[in-house]
Amino acid sequence: xxxxxxxxxxxxxxxxxxxxxxxxxxxxxxxxxxxxxxxxxxxxxxxxxxxxxxxxxxxxxxxxxxxxxxxxxxxxxxxxxxxxxxxxxxxxxxxxxxxxxxxxxxxxxxxxxxxxxxxxxxxxxxxxxxxxxxxxxxxxxxxxxxxxxxxxxxxxxxxxxxxxxxxxxxxxxxxxxxxxxxxxxxxxxxxxxxxxxxxxxxxxxxxxxxxxxxxxxxxxxxxxxxxxxxxxxxxxxxxxxxxxxxxxxxxxxxxxxxxxxxxxxxxxxxxxxxxxxxxxxxxxxxxxxxxxxxxxxxxxxxxxxxxxxxxxxxxxxxxxxxxxxxxxxxxxxxxxxxxxxxxxxxxxxxxxxxxxxxxxxxxxxxxxxxxxxxxxxxxxxxxxxxxxxxxxxxxxxxxxxxxxxxxxxxxxxxxxxxxxxxxxxxxxxxxxxxxxxxxxxxxxxxxxxxxxxxxxxxxxxxxxxxxxxxxxxxxxxxxxxxxxxxxxxxxxxxxxxxxxxxxxxxxxxxxxxxxxxxxxxxxxxxxxxxxxxxxxxxxxxxxxxxxxxxxxxxxxxxxxxxxxxxxxxxxxxxxxxxxxxxxxxxx
Amino acid sequence: xxxxxxxxxxxxxxxxxxxxxxxxxxxxxxxxxxxxxxxxxxxxxxxxxxxxxxxxxxxxxxxxxxxxxxxxxxxxxxxxxxxxxxxxxxxxxxxxxxxxxxxxxxxxxxxxxxxxxxxxxxxxxxxxxxxxxxxxxxxxxxxxxxxxxxxxxxxxxxxxxxxxxxxxxxxxxxxxxxxxxxxxxxxxxxxxxxxxxxxxxxxxxxxxxxxxxxxxxxxxxxxxxxxxx
Ligand code: SF4
Numbered sequence: 022x023x024x025x026x027x028x029x030x031x032x033x034x035x036x037x038x039x040x041x042x043x044x045x046x047x048x049x050x051x052x053x054x055x056x057x058x059x060x061x062x063x064x065x066x067x068x069x070x071x072x073x074x075x076x077x078x079x080x081x082x083x084x085x086x087x088x089x090x091x092x093x094x095x096x097x098x099x100x101x102x103x104x105x106x107x108x109x110x111x112x113x114x115x116x117x118x119x120x121x122x123x124x125x126x127x128x129x130x131x132x133x134x135x136x137x138x139x140x141x142x143x144x145x146x147x148x149x150x151x152x153x154x155x156x157x158x159x160x161x162x163x164x165x166x167x168x169x170x171x172x173x174x175x176x177x178x179x180x181x182x183x184x185x186x187x188x189x190x191x192x193x194x195x196x197x198x199x200x201x202x203x204x205x206x207x208x209x210x211x212x213x214x215x216x217x218x219x220x221x222x223x224x225x226x227x228x229x230x231x232x233x234x235x236x237x238x239x240x241x242x243x244x245x246x247x248x249x250x251x252x253x254x255x256x257x258x259x260x261x262x263x264x265x266x267x268x269x270x271x272x273x274x275x276x277x278x279x280x281x282x283x284x285x286x287x288x289x290x291x292x293x294x295x296x297x298x299x300x301x302x303x304x305x306x307x308x309x310x311x312x313x314x315x316x317x318x319x320x321x322x323x324x325x326x327x328x329x330x331x332x333x334x335x336x337x338x339x340x341x342x343x344x345x346x347x348x349x350x351x352x353x354x355x356x357x358x359x360x361x362x363x364x365x366x367x368x369x370x371x372x373x374x375x376x377x378x379x380x381x382x383x384x385x386x387x388x389x390x391x392x393x394x395x396x397x398x399x400x401x402x403x404x405x406x407x408x409x410x411x412x413x414x415x416x417x418x419x420x421x422x423x424x425x426x427x428x429x430x431x432x433x434x435x436x437x438x439x440x441x442x443x444x445x446x447x448x449x450x451x452x453x454x455x456x457x458x459x460x461x462x463x464x465x466x467x468x469x470x471x472x473x474x475x476x477x478x479x480x481x482x483x484x485x486x487x488x489x490x491x492x493x494x495x496x497x498x499x500x501x502x503x504x505x506x507x508x509x510x511x512x513x514x515x516x517x518x519x520x521x522x523x524x525x526x527x528x529x530x531x532x533x534x535x536x537x538x539x540x541x542x543x544x545x546x547x548x549x550x551x552x553x554x555x556x557x558x559x560x561x562x563x564x565x566x567x568x569x570x571x572x573x574x575x576x577x578x579x580x581x582x583x584x585x586x587x588x589x590x591x592x593x594x595x596x597x598x599x600x601x602x603x604x605x606x607x608x
Numbered sequence: 609x610x611x612x613x614x615x616x617x618x619x620x621x622x623x624x625x626x627x628x629x630x631x632x633x634x635x636x637x638x639x640x641x642x643x644x645x646x647x648x649x650x651x652x653x654x655x656x657x658x659x660x661x662x663x664x665x666x667x668x669x670x671x672x673x674x675x676x677x678x679x680x681x682x683x684x685x686x687x688x689x690x691x692x693x694x695x696x697x698x699x700x701x702x703x704x705x706x707x708x709x710x711x712x713x714x715x716x717x718x719x720x721x722x723x724x725x726x727x728x729x730x731x732x733x734x735x736x737x738x739x740x741x742x743x744x745x746x747x748x749x750x751x752x753x754x755x756x757x758x759x760x761x762x763x764x765x766x767x768x769x770x771x772x773x774x775x776x777x778x779x780x781x782x783x784x785x786x787x788x789x790x791x792x793x794x795x796x797x798x799x800x801x802x803x804x805x806x807x808x809x810x811x812x813x814x815x816x817x818x819x820x821x822x823x824x825x826x827x828x829x830x831x832x833x834x835x836x837x
Contacts, residue, residue, distance in 0.1 A: 033831055194752065195716045197818055197828075202751045209751050210812050210834035215798035217719040217803060217827040243720050246669050246699045250676070251717055272717040276750030283749060292746065344677070357684070357697075365684035372681075383678060383771055604673055 023343045030591050032555040041404070062068075068092055068143045073413055076111055080104045085148050093146040098158035101149055102185075105133065105164040113137050114145055117165040117451055118544065119570035121555045122175030124204050129156040129181050133168075134542050134555070134570075136496045138448055138462060141470045141551075149223040149537040151181065160186035167451035170578050178203040178278070191608055193271040203278065203566075239589075240600070247352055247593045250603035254580075256592065263584050268577055270606050277608040281567035286314050286533040287390055290567075295384040297569060298605040301340035301372060304333050307388040309569075312472055313543040313554040314390055323476070323524040325515075326392035329475040332408075332511035333378055333387065339415075340371040342455075342497040342504075343549035345600040349494055350426060352597035353435050360425050367418050370411050377404060390533065392526035397515060404515050408508065415505050422498055436491035440583040440595030443488055450582070454550025455500065456599055459493035461486040466546040480511045490591075490598040497600070532562045542570075549573050549600060569608050573601040613786045621809035628823050654791060661705070661731065662693075662788035665781075668728065669697035673711025673739035675771040682774040694781050701727040706784070708777070709763075712747055713754040714742040719829045722803055725761045733793060735780055739770045746770065754831070762794045800835075803827045 070092035072082055074161055080100035096104045108114040114135040121132040133147040139272050149158045160183035161168035164332035172183045173192040175211035191198060195215040200207045242253040242398060251272035257265040284290040294310045295303035308330060315322060322330075351357065372382045377398050379387035387394055396537025398404050426432050444451070447460045467475040467484040483499040496580035537560035544553035550572030559565035576599050583599070584592040643649070667689075671679065682689050689695035698704040701724045713721060725734070734757070739745030741757040748755060757763055764787060767780035787793065807824035809815050814830075822828065 089792055197821060198715075199814070199817065207751070212826050212830060212832045212834075214806075214809070214814065214818055214822070214830050215715050215719055216725060216806075216822055217829070243717065244670060244724050250671050250673070251720075271714075272720070273712065273714060274716065274752055275673075275712045276752050279750060280747060296674055296746070300677055365681060366686070369681065369686050382773060383674060410662075481752045546707040552809060 053410070068145065073145060076107050077104050080102070082150070085146070093597060095148045095150060096366075098149055098151050100162055101133075101147070101159035102164055104147055105135075105161050106165055108135060108145060109164060109270060113139070114143075115448055116141070116170075117161065117167050118551060119173035119542065119553050119555065119568070120161070120168060120175055121566070121568040122179040122181045123557065123568075124153075124179055126205070128153060129179065131158060131172075131175060131181055132542075132555070133161060134553070138464050141464070141466060141544075144542075156180060157182040157184055159184050160189075162186055166449040166453070166566050167575055167578060168572065174574075177201065180204045191271075193274040193467075195271070202276070229265075241592075243269075246295050247596065249348060249597070249601060252596075252601070252603055252606070254592075254596075256589070258589055261588050261590075263587055263589055265435060266581050266584050266592060268407055270603070272579070272607065273603045275604075275608040277569060278567050281569075282564055285562045286318070286535070286564065287529070287531065287562065290314075290564075291388060291390075292384065292386045295386060296604060297571065297608060298341070298547060298549060298552070298573070299383065300344045300548070300601050300602055301368065301375070301383060302337050302602075303383065303385045304330070304337045304375075304387060305341075305545065305547040306552060308334055308384070308473070308553050309543070309545045309547060309552040310388060311388045312335060312545055313541050313556055314533070316542040316543050317539055317556060317558065318390070318529075318533050320391045320527055320529055322392050322527055325518055325523050326525050326527075327474045328511050328518070329393050329397070329525065330388065331478070332508050332515065333375065333385075333393075334473070335507045335511070336371050336375055338504045338548050339501050339508075340368050340375070340481070342501050343368045343371070345455075345497050345548075346426070346494060349594075349597040349600070352593050353432060360422065363418070363421060364480040367415075374408055374411060376406070389529075390524055391529040392524070394525070396523055402516075405512055408512050412505050412509050412512075415501070419498060419501060427495055427498065433491065435591075435594055436485070436489065436494065436598070438489050438491075439587060439591040440490040440493075440598060441488050442579055442583055446582050447579065450579045452550070452579055453572050453575065454546070454548070455493055455496045456486045456550065456576045456579070459496045459598075460488040466544060470544070472545060474511070474514075475507070478507055480506050480510075490594050493598040493600075500523075534558075534560060534562050536560065544570065547572060549602065549605065552605075569605075571605040571608060573599075573603075573605040574608075577601045577606055627697070629718050655789075658789050658791045662785035664702045665694040665706045665733075666696055666698050667694060668701055668707045668724070669699050670707055670724070671710060672713070672717070673740065675740070676708035678771040678774055679708055679710045679737060679777060682777045687774040689778060689781060692778065692782060692785070693730075694785065698735060701725075702729065704728055705731065706733045706735060706781075708735045708737050709741045709757045709761075710737040710771075712745065713757055713760065714750075714752045715754060715829075715831055716752075718754050718760050718801060719803055719827070721757075722760050722801075722829070731793065733765075733784055733788065734761055734763045735765045735767060735777075735784055737767045737772060737777060737780070739768055740824075742766050743766055751833070754801065758799070762796050762797055762799070764794045801831060803829055 073092055080096045082095040085095050113490040114137055116136040116138050118136050119134040123130050129151045130148045135145045137143050151158050160172055172186055175181050176189055177191040177193050184432035197214055197216055207555040237258045239256045239258055241256055242248040243251045253269035255267045255269055280293055281290050294306035297306045343364045347361040376382050379385040428530045442460050444460045444462050447457050447462055461484055463484050468482050480503045483496050485496050535558035539558045544551045552572055553570030554569040558568040658718045671779045683695055736757040744753050744755040747753045765784045767776055769776055806826045806828045
């Protein structure tokens, strides 16, 4: 891998069985001719760095070659809004996927990873360096709404300040925290004091508000059955209607990024992704890390391993969507009803399959850099048959869900036209996954930025135009069907795979030490949406900065848009339909 | 009629006489019949109460992290914790007597968890589920992670694992029932991290710095990371 372009700008090469995928990594492949070779130059993929540089004008300090995006520019701290505005309006980069902040020995840096909803393979990174003495740069919030929370997180953990930000305060850590834990001079042994605040007294707020209007303040959470974990919603009600809602997160901030920075690329990081989105979606998360590190270290994954990965990841997606549907029913119907029990029953079946394959029910730790840890269990044929049995009975189970849920009039009354999220708003907030697809945004990284074995298989991206709670549930149920299709094809492939050719892992060195200053940002389509991983190497066997772009973090940000003006009961339904998992929101 | 039959008849008569009139037939259980003519059992009141407590436990519906997914599976079909008289999740701490702590406890949540625990009526029991609640688990080195639930509340049963399988949690709950039946519970002692009023904290550098921000009588939890395991 070369220094100036450490990571190929195209999707991970090893995942592409097509000729041009091969071309990316090895000139030795026979069908490489200069024509195709040139195809890997970013320009032909629709991003013309020179044009972008002209567009950005004198905001640009220099071109940055470290990042794997098609183009990366360092811009002046006071020209962030202009630059992003230009890229958004005139070059079509309408998706602010992630904001990464980090501290170097001599400076702070914020990186804005931009993509296009129409074509996520087109990427641009805007790098904003600021001095150590005064780490202030312009906020991107006026251009991209989603930058609000991302910048708050950057401020909280790293300590970069954003001018013009509407509400720059801590987001993950308690407000009384001292110091920024991911900055270089953070003192871990310093005692910290955390408050249990009185502002949380609903009656007090009520009486204060009485003077002017009839609003009432209600805390929903952090311990509440409807919040799916430890989320706190500061809700102001006007009668039964939600006048204002503000999610308060961080009750499960367990330092995932720090933990990854303490681990070695080769072995120690992989167990952690399982715990980001922990509703059995582990393998999808592991893939996010695997994809990033394989891109960074230029590892090629054998096809056979890719098929196993694709199959097991889709099984995870089925399990994750089942839970989403089951708990949504729990939210809407308010009790442990049949739907929840059915969902758990079907999850148990999937978990059994995954346990046979990986050895664990929930925290699989099955992927390895360059493949998977082992082959299908013996006896192979019996395993394949069990998977097929499951797939065979799945349509009937789905039928039941449709009967109980989507076909149910009461359910429809609750969900149709509540929690409306127009597509434009969804994009503003960087929403992805079923939340975006339920708003008609046709965006799925499995198809748009292919990896694994997806582009070899026959399946469809599901979208619904309803934009409401109902549409989001429908998308999930329909995606289960598509996942089943994918699994079915993978099983066929695995069954027919020649025994001599079953390579489950590429040959990867015992220690991985990516080149110094290599950077990578890669995303996959996890159960909840675009799950990205940013890593920067400092030449050692551990990443110097590890950042997780969590789909739930961005999706949850849309909650006020969904819920304000609606009834409080619909707030609960909207929250359920966003299907957040706090492990991933707070990391 | 033989004498034996006479005896039986006499016994039945005595039993019926003792049962008294007016009791609906539907209440006559087989168990009661087994007691024969002496419808009394002799036991210590405490023992009886503990047996009742252990056999009918109301769990708090309380999820934190990954472990709560396995906890849900334990409550739901297949594992069905309810079979053991311990499966009805209550949404409010005021109606619950067992709290399963299923997941990582972090600094922002610990005061809230303590508050929830305090709101449960006595006698109350705690099952800590997963390595995170034993020691911080995989996140032990995290700057924000409390190294185990026992730093904050007393714990009766630890169920190790990451996550423990539902079978393990069932076993843990069964063990808890055994302990309760025997009248054992873990002692309530002062924990490393307690809720205190800010004004009561020892004035040191850290406290001085926050004096502007925090009211004297606000409840706070102070974490001494250097001293924690
Ligand atoms: S013990 Fe493991 S599974 Fe349980 S909450 Fe902790 S990390 Fe998650």
